[in-house]
Amino acid sequence: MRVSAGHRAVRAEFREFTDRVIAPYAEDFHRDQHTPDAVIKALADRGYLGLPIPEEFGGGGGDAVTVGLLAAELGRACSSVRSLFTVHTMVAHAIARWGSGAQRRRWLPLLATGERIGAFALSEPEVGSDAAGVTTRAVPDGRGWLLRGRKKWITYGQIADVFLVIGRTEQGPTAFLVERDTEGLTTEPITELMGIRASMTAEVRLDGCTVADENLLGRPGLGVSHIAGAALDLGRYTVAWGCLGIIDACLTASVGYAGGREQFGAPLKEHQLVRQMISRMFTDHRATELLCLDAARLRDERAPDALAATSLAKYFASTAAVRCASDAVQIHGANGCAAGYPVRRHYGDAKVMEIIEGSSQIHEVNLAEYAFQEFSPGRHRPAPTAERSGI
Numbered sequence: 001m002r003v004s005a006g007h008r009a010v011r012a013e014f015r016e017f018t019d020r021v022i023a024p025y026a027e028d029f030h031r032d033q034h035t036p037d038a039v040i041k042a043l044a045d046r047g048y049l050g051l052p053i054p055e056e057f058g059g060g061g062g063d064a065v066t067v068g069l070l071a072a073e074l075g076r077a078c079s080s081v082r083s084l085f086t087v088h089t090m091v092a093h094a095i096a097r098w099g100s101g102a103q104r105r106r107w108l109p110l111l112a113t114g115e116r117i118g119a120f121a122l123s124e125p126e127v128g129s130d131a132a133g134v135t136t137r138a139v140p141d142g143r144g145w146l147l148r149g150r151k152k153w154i155t156y157g158q159i160a161d162v163f164l165v166i167g168r169t170e171q172g173p174t175a176f177l178v179e180r181d182t183e184g185l186t187t188e189p190i191t192e193l194m195g196i197r198a199s200m201t202a203e204v205r206l207d208g209c210t211v212a213d214e215n216l217l218g219r220p221g222l223g224v225s226h227i228a229g230a231a232l233d234l235g236r237y238t239v240a241w242g243c244l245g246i247i248d249a250c251l252t253a254s255v256g257y258a259g260g261r262e263q264f265g266a267p268l269k270e271h272q273l274v275r276q277m278i279s280r281m282f283t284d285h286r287a288t289e290l291l292c293l294d295a296a297r298l299r300d301e302r303a304p305d306a307l308a309a310t311s312l313a314k315y316f317a318s319t320a321a322v323r324c325a326s327d328a329v330q331i332h333g334a335n336g337c338a339a340g341y342p343v344r345r346h347y348g349d350a351k352v353m354e355i356i357e358g359s360s361q362i363h364e365v366n367l368a369e370y371a372f373q374e375f376s377p378g379r380h381r382p383a384p385t386a387e388r389s390g391i
């Protein structure tokens with residue numbers, strides 16, 4: 001990977017951890033639809049759950065490449081565990097970006113150490129891509145805000161301690177931090193998903209929950225445009241890198257399998273159409289890596305086009321992960337459809353990546369806008385440089 005020696009060392013540390021603590025058990029997590037507490041504690045003890053949180057609040061203050069490398073290594077081992085890292089850090093990032101001083105001081109140290117687990121609750125049974133249409137109501141009740149509504153598909157909603165809930169006030173979509181022990185909040189597990197099956201997903205019911213003013217995040221009306229927007233931007237970034245991890249795992253498994261199994265008197269890897277699939281996966285791996293690194297560099301520079309680069313990386317990475325996981329199953333033949341061969345799990349996980357954090361179609365709609373701006377006739381485009389391409 002085209003990163004500095006320091007980043008390579010940090011990646012080796014992440015890989016040692018995921019190879020020891022997560023990868024050997026990921027099939028069990030998938031089968032049991034459960035992430036063991038011990039795994040979450042191990043992540044927390046290593047400081048990984050707080051990696052992107054600023055150091056002044058007890059986090060790791062990791063730069064964008066470091067955060068990406070952790071997401072990639074988690075994704076290579078188990079996309080469910082990577083999704084815990086994603087949603088937890090989305091909540092922390094929204095608080096770091098938009099929270100008051102008191103909210104940052106209260107929540108960020110708890111999230112950084114993993115003493116509290118965060119979940120992101122935007123989607124509803126009837127509201128998905130059109131996030132601004134949330135129907136969960138939030139009305140002032142004299143003691144704070146009274147919330148009523150349903151949130152669906154909430155990753156790690158079965159165990160989260162605090163939910164970043166987007167509700168609707170008179171001013172429009174508004175963000176609240178709702179604690180699990182709030183009266184009126186209940187969760188119902190959602191099981192038998194096709195992917196990230198260990199992500200302990202839940203429906204969250206808010207049946208008249210009173211939330212104090214101090215748990216209102218940002219200003220009323222800014223819940224989707226600013227607060228969820230910031231959270232989703234980081235979510236897309238870690239999902240993109242997580243997809244790089246899926247592709248890495250699929251390529252490694254496929255190269256190994258194609259070298260070991262013979263058909264027609266020759267190893268699979270000698271058959272040209274199998275080689276074609278490997279070549280395409282190899283290309284997708286490299287292209288995904290470069291797009292993720294490009295997004296990383298722009299994020300660290302706080303460049304205006306970091307948002308577009310992140311959307312591009314997520315879009316490409318998730319579609320590439322689906323292609324690669326599909327070809328990995330193909331190369332494994334019937335074994336690829338069977339329990340015990342992780343490519344089966346990666347296939348379902350990859351498909352979910354095309355739906356969450358903005359579906360592929362939503363990214364296509366938005367990316368076209370960027371293309372119209374960047375390629376409008378007469379507009380000067382800087383020539384690509386080695387730095388720009390991450391090399």
Ligand SMILES: Cc1cc2nc3c(=O)[nH]c(=O)nc-3n(C[C@H](O)[C@H](O)[C@H](O)COP(=O)(O)OP(=O)(O)OC[C@H]3O[C@@H](n4cnc5c(N)ncnc54)[C@H](O)[C@@H]3O)c2cc1C
Pocket residue numbers: 087120121122123126127128129130152153154155156193195196201352355356357358359360361362365
């Ligand atoms: C495993 C899993 C975990 C999830 N975790 C979370 C979570 O933690 N928190 C959370 O809030 N949500 C979560 N979600 C929900 C996820 O964010 C939504 O599924 C996603 O936003 C898409 O919404 P939808 O499923 O309602 O699809 P819809 O919005 O109903 O879209 C259906 C299809 O129509 C397409 N479509 C929609 N609008 C357009 C358009 N304008 N142009 C072209 N095509 C369009 C979509 O791309 C999609 O293919 C999760 C979902 C899954 C599957």
